[in-house]
Amino acid sequence: MNYDKPELVSLLASQYVLGTLRGPARRRLERLRISHPQVQEAVQFWEDLLQPLALQIDAIKPPLPARAQMLARAFEFAPLRQPAPIAAAPRRRRRDALRRSVGFLAAASVIGVMLVLGAISLGGGRLSFPASHQRADSAELANADSMLPIYLARVGIPTSSMGWMISLSPDHRSLSIVASDDLYSVGRGTVQLWWLRNGSTPMPLAILGTERDSTVTVTVPPDFESGQSLVFAISLEPSGGSPTGLPSGAVLDRTERDEAI
Amino acid sequence: MGRHSSEDLDRVRKLLDQVAHGSKAAFAALYDETSPYVYGALLRLLRNPQWATEALQDCYIRVWQHADGYAAERGDPYGWLIGIARYRALDLLRAQTDRAGRLAENASDLRDAAVVPKNPETETLTLIDLEHLQRCLAHLPAAQRECLLLGYYEGHSNQELADRLHLPLGTVKAWIRRGLVRLRSCMEEP
Numbered sequence: 127m128n129y130d131k132p133e134l135v136s137l138l139a140s141q142y143v144l145g146t147l148r149g150p151a152r153r154r155l156e157r158l159r160i161s162h163p164q165v166q167e168a169v170q171f172w173e174d175l176l177q178p179l180a181l182q183i184d185a186i187k188p189p190l191p192a193r194a195q196m197l198a199r200a201f202e203f204a205p206l207r208q209p210a211p212i213a214a215a216p217r218r219r220r221r222d223a224l225r226r227s228v229g230f231l232a233a234a235s236v237i238g239v240m241l242v243l244g245a246i247s248l249g250g251g252r253l254s255f256p257a258s259h260q261r262a263d264s265a266e267l268a269n270a271d272s273m274l275p276i277y278l279a280r281v282g283i284p285t286s287s288m289g290w291m292i293s294l295s296p297d298h299r300s301l302s303i304v305a306s307d308d309l310y311s312v313g314r315g316t317v318q319l320w321w322l323r324n325g326s327t328p329m330p331l332a333i334l335g336t337e338r339d340s341t342v343t344v345t346v347p348p349d350f351e352s353g354q355s356l357v358f359a360i361s362l363e364p365s366g367g368s369p370t371g372l373p374s375g376a377v378l379d380r381t382e383r384d385e386a387i
Numbered sequence: 388m389g390r391h392s393s394e395d396l397d398r399v400r401k402l403l404d405q406v407a408h409g410s411k412a413a414f415a416a417l418y419d420e421t422s423p424y425v426y427g428a429l430l431r432l433l434r435n436p437q438w439a440t441e442a443l444q445d446c447y448i449r450v451w452q453h454a455d456g457y458a459a460e461r462g463d464p465y466g467w468l469i470g471i472a473r474y475r476a477l478d479l480l481r482a483q484t485d486r487a488g489r490l491a492e493n494a495s496d497l498r499d500a501a502v503v504p505k506n507p508e509t510e511t512l513t514l515i516d517l518e519h520l521q522r523c524l525a526h527l528p529a530a531q532r533e534c535l536l537l538g539y540y541e542g543h544s545n546q547e548l549a550d551r552l553h554l555p556l557g558t559v560k561a562w563i564r565r566g567l568v569r570l571r572s573c574m575e576e577p
Contacts, residue, residue, distance in 0.1 A: 140567040144535065144539055152481070177469075178520045179520070182517070192443060193418060197411075
């Protein structure tokens, strides 16, 4: 076959990228893609052309164990690369933060929660687990290469980009909850994280930080990894957390049922 | 293009850059950020969670080893990741249909090819917007459009498409060929 004919190359490349080219023809094109610049260009052309289709697929969270397995497999082969300087994460413009605040207000109004304007104060002694706040900066991130946390879930404020990432420490002893953004004051209250246990009442885990990158660390509760579903929720609570030990305010978000570790 | 904000895309590009320089933390963060989109594509293509998970892991290991293959001018990094994953998924589908294993020997060639840096001369269509593509797809006859989308999203071969649509193989091949030619022609219009 004459692979110097652009029309033929384009046709084969298009079906290769689409996935319908199979068998010996596909294998031949794979080999030619390495050695034949025209074939490589045609494949890239079709990859770019069809790429938007790939971005329309719904996101689905992969099984939790896949992450640890993949990292273990990947890090068996350390690539020979120079460490890159990791720049500090840029602070976002205030207008972006204000826009997110508006999103938060909209969500709060939907669920009928009216809060008095004021500063969100954190703290209080109603949590079951000791909580501490710290700033996680990029330098720490770079140093954490050998201590990778295990991602569990993300909870967030509806209609805004504000969210918190929940991770398990490599030794499975603590949970870290990192704020993804700044949550500006909308009232006197707090956002509290809950673990929704099977057949039992929700367990309060932490009052969450409201500054970007602020991290709350709590000890892993008993039974956390004993086959329980890892389902989390966040609720709006009075300053200091729920006075009852159970969610008393509006539930803002709840994660999907996940596999236990 | 796509559903990700420019801020999201910049963040993922920065992570890829850090991964290319060997940051394990950035690699884990990249996985956390992007894997649901890649897994969603794989699950749709493979319809088997175990295979999808396997392909997902292969994809990210490939990224770890060759993140420097991502060229920022190539556009959406999510699309780049899904592209690598799709090829791995097609490998798996191919292996499934060829139990003798004849095809496995060349699988690594494809994975190598998947991260070949882009030649600047081929950047004519780097930032095609989805609306344009959807418009062009909408102009195709319904049967051609259906064949293309089923092929892309569900990884069907020509024969599988013919079986699924209860059509002669030659008809399916012709529809796909014409559909792709018309799609390209439409996309190249200003």
